[in-house]
Amino acid sequence: MDTLVLIYLGCALAGSTLALLRPPRLPRYWLLLAIATVPQIGSLLGIWIPGMFLVTACAFCIWCLCNRAIPGVLIVALGMMLNMMVMAFYGGAMPIRADVLAQIGHIVPHGSVMAGSKDVVVHSPSLALLTDWMVLLSGSRTIIASPGDLIAVVGIIYWLLFGHSTKERVRYDVLSHSPRVA
Numbered sequence: 001m002d003t004l005v006l007i008y009l010g011c012a013l014a015g016s017t018l019a020l021l022r023p024p025r026l027p028r029y030w031l032l033l034a035i036a037t038v039p040q041i042g043s044l045l046g047i048w049i050p051g052m053f054l055v056t057a058c059a060f061c062i063w064c065l066c067n068r069a070i071p072g073v074l075i076v077a078l079g080m081m082l083n084m085m086v087m088a089f090y091g092g093a094m095p096i097r098a099d100v101l102a103q104i105g106h107i108v109p110h111g112s113v114m115a116g117s118k119d120v121v122v123h124s125p126s127l128a129l130l131t132d133w134m135v136l137l138s139g140s141r142t143i144i145a146s147p148g149d150l151i152a153v154v155g156i157i158y159w160l161l162f163g164h165s166t167k168e169r170v171r172y173d174v175l176s177h178s179p180r181v182a
Contacts, residue, residue, distance in 0.1 A: 007143065011153075015156070015160055018160045018161070019160060022160075022164050023164060024159055024160055024163035024164050025071075025164065027063070027070055027073060028066060028067060029062075029067065032062055032063035032066070033060070033063055035055065035059040036055070036056045036057075036059035036060040036063065039053065039055050039092075040056055040118070043092060044116060044117065044118060046113075048091070048092070052092065053084075053087065053092030056092075057084050057088075064077040064080075070159065070163055071158060071159055071162045072155045072156065072158035072160075072162065073155065073159065074155070075152075075154055075158055075159075076152045076155030076156060077155070078148075078151055078152075079147075079148040079150070079151030079152030079154070079155060080148065081148075082146070082147060082148035082151065083148035085130065086125070086126070086127045086130040086131055089125075089126045089127065090120055090122075090125075092118070093113060093118050093119065093120035094117075094118050094119050094131065094132050094146065095119070095120055095122045095125035095126075095131045095132070096114070096119040096120070096121055096131060096132040096144060097121075097122060097123065097124070098110055098121050098123055100132070100144060101121065103135065104135060104142050104144075108121045110123055119132055129147065130148060131146055132144045132145060134146065134147070
């Protein structure tokens with residue numbers, strides 16, 4: 001889990017720097033994202049409650065619908081929906097193939113839930129292309145991601161780069177009684 005935290009912190013630092021230089025249009029309804037996140041944090045801590053995956057999926061879908069006009073949100077939604085689709089087959093856990101883990105030197109029994117993650121080890125998963133199978137190296141640490149993860153990251157980057165407000169401010173010119181662009 002420490003690798004994931006480092007990645008999130010690095011991305012947050014890069015994103016916040018970019019957002020300071022070029023402020024993006026902010027999404028609304030953050031409470032929905034918090035509602036979607038709480039069950040996921042619970043699963044990272046080993047807390048599995050029936051229905052918590054459904055709460056995440058519903059809250060995230062509503063948040064996406066409310067913010068669909070913001071550039072990048074629909075790309076993030078696509079990536080997350082791909083992840084949630086495959087996770088729905090495994091009770092809210094993301095399947096990872098045992099042979100992928102073996103390639104990086106980890107022998108984990110079939111059916112095990114990886115400590116500090118939402119991954120469950122399987123031999124031949126349903127929707128195998130959408131599972132965690134892409135091994136990405138990050139220095140001395142190894143990251144295994146899914147296509148949905150990468151699509152979501154692309155959506156966040158797109159939002160940070162192109163989500164700034166392009167509307168020009170219009171001021172009313174009192175003398176000419178007409179609007180003018182500021």
